[in-house]
Amino acid sequence: MTYKVEEIDNKRIIHLDGEIDMEVADKARNTILPLIEAGHEVQLNLSKVEYMDSSGISVLIESKKLSEQKNTKFELIEVSKPVEKVLAMARKFL
């Protein structure tokens, strides 16, 4: 997994790509959470993520929860088809 962060005022747009699994979940977490912690509005672009499992979903949930605690915004702006499928399945549980 690789990532790129765009800065627009207080907004941070994070572009992730590749595969997000248990091995790289911490890298994703350590990329996203500090930006939310710092009070930035974070948008996540997952349009180039080819695979994501429950580890990746957990990072999204943690990010959402932290953004609520910090009273800032966290949202997904684009998702790939594989990510969309996993999110749809996760929603049945959530």
Place this chain on the structure above:
Amino acid sequence: MSETAHQDHIEKKAFLVNSSSLKEVRNFCRDVFEKLQIQEDLKDELVLAIAEAAQNIVKHAFKNAASPTELMVVQISCENNKLQIAFYDRGTPVDPKKVKHREIDNVKPGGLGTFFIQEIMDAVEFKDGKKPWINHLVLTKQL
């Protein structure tokens, strides 16, 4: 259920028990499902279920303790359009009664994995591991 008749096939591979192997597990599964001509959407779901089960072995049976020698074996077989995926490992014995998905307030990496496996597969069964194995998990799906 698929209307396609899939050829009978059996294939297995051993992987080192660590998180770096998960990508290899996924690639192995994709190769086998390609040979079985499993439809793309179902293939993605099956790969996810298998990867989650392998992740559970690394996380729970071996408590994330990567070993340079410990192996987990994944065997994929298809017979009469019934797909069976078996996992063998020598980690901490799994108590099937304790295998359940987490509550949402306690979501952590891998916490949704068991839910995904149950959603995707028709059956999830822990069998008695025969020596040298300790855990033997079998996932099945009618194609």
